[in-house]
Amino acid sequence: MMQESGTEATSDGQASQNGGTSMEGGSREGRPKSATPSVEVTAADLLHFQQHQVARQILLQQQQQQSQSHQLQSQQNTGRKSPKPNDKQQSLQVPVSVAMMTPQVITPQQMQQILQQQVLSPQQLQVLLQQQQALMLQQQQLQEFYKKQQEQLHLQLLQQQQQQQHAGGKQSKEQVSAQQLAFQQQLLQVQQVQQQHLLNLQRQGLLTIQPGQTGLPLHSLTQGMIPAELQQLWKEVTNAHVKEEHNNSSNNGHRGLDLSSPAPPKNPLLNQHASTNGQYMSHKRETSTLEEPSPHSHPLYGHGVCKWPGCEAVFEDFQSFLKHLNNEHALDDRSTAQCRVQMQVVQQLELQLAKDKERLQAMMTHLHVKSTEPKATPQPLNLVSSVTLSKSAPEASPPLSLPQTPTTPTAPLTPLSQTHSVITANSLHSVGPMRRRYSEKYNMPISPDISQNKEFYMNADVRPPFTYASLIRQAILESPEKQLTLNEIYNWFTRMFAYFRRNAATWKNAVRHNLSLHKCFVRVENVKGAVWTVDEIEFQKRRPQKISGSPALVKNIQTSLGYGPTLSAAFQASMAENNIPLYTTASIGSPTLNSLANAIREEMNGAMDHGNSNGSDSSPGRSPLPAMHHISVKEEPLDPEDHEGPLSLVTTANHSPDFDHHRDYDDDQGHDDML
């Protein structure tokens, strides 16, 4: 736990220089008293959140699939087709993934080449193209989602490691175990998504699976089918009529369920074990024999519709479908070509899944190896932050270059990233030296996003993109009493940010410096000593200049919503009250909405604060005279009315907007900010 002093001493040349300032001692960890419950993120929360997200993703996938399968016409390109700016799908279609996936998928041209070797009608070509494009989209989404899952896994791993390092307390064990549970759940979810994707494919008739091989796709696809097996599959498909005699019962419509609620997420280790050695064949046989009795379920027949690629013929009964299958999809050139295409598609999917599987295995292996590396943190970010802190944190210079590392300083706050702070890879934009100081124009407090990115900052050794003043303010406002002692502020810093677990001498000095320097921090004599409170007025006074950069934008946003520049405090308060729902909505919605909402709140707040600071505020609740406050609290230190009154009112008015203060919007404009 107290290793920070050691690390910082060795790490920081400057820290060692001023020998007199080795002040951290052991007091910091001594009393985690005012641990704000709202800040803590338990593993259970994490798990819950992830489950929710997975469910959402799956839902999105299904929606997209449905819409795409019907809408996709001769669109050559994927991605950016959604005309609506707030289309949720947009959030999933990230340029990066497009770039990554496109070469792995059969291009329409390729497919045309393939198909034109056969004798195919234009309609058939068209249909196949549509199928192919739908698949490409799905692959993109899948890729995207896998990425996110892996990022989450990574974060969890980090968190776990860090907790093993730092916490060491009794509760750490529980947390670790809980996280392990969450991690297991994560694995489960990845598998479920795989299966879901397979199911989707199957429903579209893009993937042919024999009824008795329900377990096949999961395994075979994840380890790559050898050509022989593809041949075998092909044979089985083409000779389906032979098999059908064995499967002659009901259950045609819910074949998919066999996949979606599959042989439940076996032990991931088991699964991966099977993937590592070549035991697939036997496994396959096992499952196939087990599930052979699944009657009447034909992979090409579902919901009364023929699932052959490009064929959506409807049949009342299974027999007629079989007849159709034998007649229309017999072994001819066309079917052969279609199957070839399908094979390539499957191969591509296999490759992709194999890669992801491999990665997952590596992660698990790493986890089980007991994490020999104590500091396996996403360092590339550190490189970024160390640009500004090059003087104080030179040890961070050698960053591990983990390109796929999900974490980026900007990421958690960029509107580009998914709102759930699953930092997407595309948020790794501009991995260059930080030019701008991270927080100059944004000395607003931590946004509520921090709660989502909390885990990130708690575990990643990344400097938070907030000024000391903002952080201090956040710490104070998060406390139940809206006041903290210096030591408690220290604790908050170390608790919330991994970055502040080292170089204590530096940042603590900075904290003290900021507390003394800024008028917005009011020192209040308490019974036990002195506590620090926030004078919101003073704090907000500094803001107007910060947003001067985009006055036109501010006005545009405000007027576009019908909000005048002069907003009453009451409205501000109501805004604050509605903040959480609003934000939540925006979060679930598109990033665009999210950033917009935050930008609006930020700018509006800035404007209003400006007015307030000029004394034009008529709000009765706002009477936080710093001096008076100071005095009154001195007399009645524990009387809530004295400090709670003004402060709580201020906080009510500012709570959300301020917490919402986002650097996002402007960052997005020129997002070299963090990197």
Added chain:
DNA sequence: CAACGGCTAAACATCC
């Protein structure tokens, strides 16, 4: 280029 804000370092004072 100057003003400004933020960060870091450091000296110093005070209190426990």
Added chain:
DNA sequence: TGGATGTTTAGCCGTT
């Protein structure tokens, strides 16, 4: 006496 806590100053840097 030493550490924690505050205050203040100075210098640097990036942005405006």
